[in-house]
Amino acid sequence: MIFASAINGEQKPSIKKNSVLVLNFKNPILDSYTEAESSIFDLGDTKNVLLTDVLNAIQKAKTDENIKGISIEVDELQAGTTQADNIRDAIEDFKKSGKFVYAYGNNMSQKSYYLATIADKVFLNPVGMIELKGMSTEVTFFKDFADKYGVGIDIIRHGKFKAAVEPFMRNEISPENKEQLSTLLNDIWGNISNKIKTARKLDENSFKTAVDSLYGYIPEQAIKSKLADQLVQKSEYYNFIKKNLKIDTDKDFNQISIGKYINTLDNKNNDNNEIAVLYASGEIFNGDEYSNIHSDKYVKYIKDLADDDNVKAVVLRVNSPGGSGNASDEILFELQQLKKKKPLIVSFGDYAASGGYYISMAADKIYSEPNTLTGSIGVFGMITNFKELANRNGIRSDIVSTNANSQFYSPISGAAPGTIPMLTKSVESTYKRFVYFVTQNRKKSFEQIDAIGGGRVWSGTRAKELGLVDELGSIQQAINFAASKAKLKDFNVQNYPAKMSKFEEFFKNTQEEEIAAKVISKKIGKENYTIFEKVTNPKFNNGVQMSLPYKITIK
Missing domain, CATH: 3.90.226.10 (2-enoyl-CoA Hydratase; Chain A, domain 1)
Structure with missing residues (x-):
């Protein structure tokens, strides 16, 4: 079984012996090309990376005799939480080969650090930091803004937890929404923090203290708290890898980026299956x-x-x-x-x-x-109107119609008398x-x-x-x-x-x-x-x- 390569029609780069696969994700990792954000003003040939290609590349590297190890070098991982999980799991499987995995960071985001903790050793720049602070989510509310500027919003919903419309109804998170968000955050943080603690061999109290006290932001404290192993410059980190590869420190070692390595994947096809x-x-x-x-x-x-x-x-x-x-x-x-x-x-x-x-x-x-x-x-269901805003600024409308609700909705006059009752029935019917x-x-x-x-x-x-x-x-x-x-x-x-x-x-x-x-x-x-x-x-x-x-x- 193989995945179709994300990059086609290019000459495949060669993989030198005694090489290290470098995970240095410079572009967002996508599930699908439909997620890609492009611009007519961008004349460059941006290479978007698909998650399936990344996973397949790491899987191939596990048995590739030319790849001796992986170097994780990413400070800001542009990927979703589940994508980071998938990549981390793939690296964990890669380690079963006996090959090394090291990680280096300058200013590591929490997601990047989460990925890095799967490494055998985590190296940090002497003036770097680790963003380790737990998880939060922020909700912005617009009710007062809408009231102030005369924007009318009619809302129909089913379910006390249906918080999609709360920003237009309230000025604070409802107790029900706070409950669900708290449960959700604690579930996800529990999964992630348990993996970090296990990888770094930290007990619950030590880890919680390190997170709550933001120890990762101070390099020396990050080492003392066992969040990282050594404070080194990038060149010293590379010397550590060279030593592992049995290469003199005054010589370069062979590196291949994850993007280029993906381009070496075979694109075989079994068209019938x-x-x-x-x-x-x-x-x-x-x-x-x-x-x-x-x-x-x-x-x-x-x-x-x-x-x-x-x-x-x-x-x-x-x-x-x-x-x-x-x-x-x-x-x-x-x-x-x-x-x-x-x-x-x-x-x-x-x-x-x-x-x-x-x-x-x-x-x-x-x-x-x-x-x-x-x-x-x-x-x-949600209907927005600007009747009050329009009226305040001398704009008014009048309606001539054949039936009671012919003017179903207008941004100036709002919803007809029968619109909201009808939408309420529609919402309930759709929910069922x-x-x-x-x-x-x-x-x-x-x-x-x-x-x-x-x-x-x-x-x-x-x-x-x-x-x-x-x-x-x-x-x-x-x-x-x-x-x-x-x-x-x-x-x-x-x-x-x-x-x-x-x-x-x-x-x-x-x-x-x-x-x-x-x-x-x-x-x-x-x-x-x-x-x-x-x-x-x-x-x-x-x-x-x-x-x-x-x-x-x-x-």
């Missing part, structure tokens, strides 16, 4: 755009895979906080049709919540990472439909799912305990199970959707809306732009939504 990995990454919308998860595009992808006789099984890799209820339902239906023809296994990434969880209900089996954010079984599909897939009663639903978000670990997923495991385990269910021993794994060509990418990014979005996002910041979109983008105000609370960003 293919496991297709369909990546559902991003928010869920109606439409046929390439980025995120647009229902028209994904319906076509799914039908093509269902009709392709060479595809023997499909793994759906979900990394989504949800989105449109209608679009989610379209995708779920097509996945159910596909499942009638061939095995469908689901693997969860960082997020598989609300609509992301909903589309997974066609699965024969669901694998979740321990640190996945999942569940959020709930729905809501959501729970129904969960009961069918998870083989539980409506009451059982409703008790753990209501929009509540769970960690993958907790979801397994509650029966919302089948197994805790990686995408590789999901692929292996798919192969066994399809009775395949020799097979090829192919990723979908395919990477967009430079030509297609250029014309996609020259669309007026794309340019405007990129400029605004650049000006106000990515997180603020996400909130801005929730209020202004029709996609987020089009019907009932199955969406994760705001978006939970864990720091």
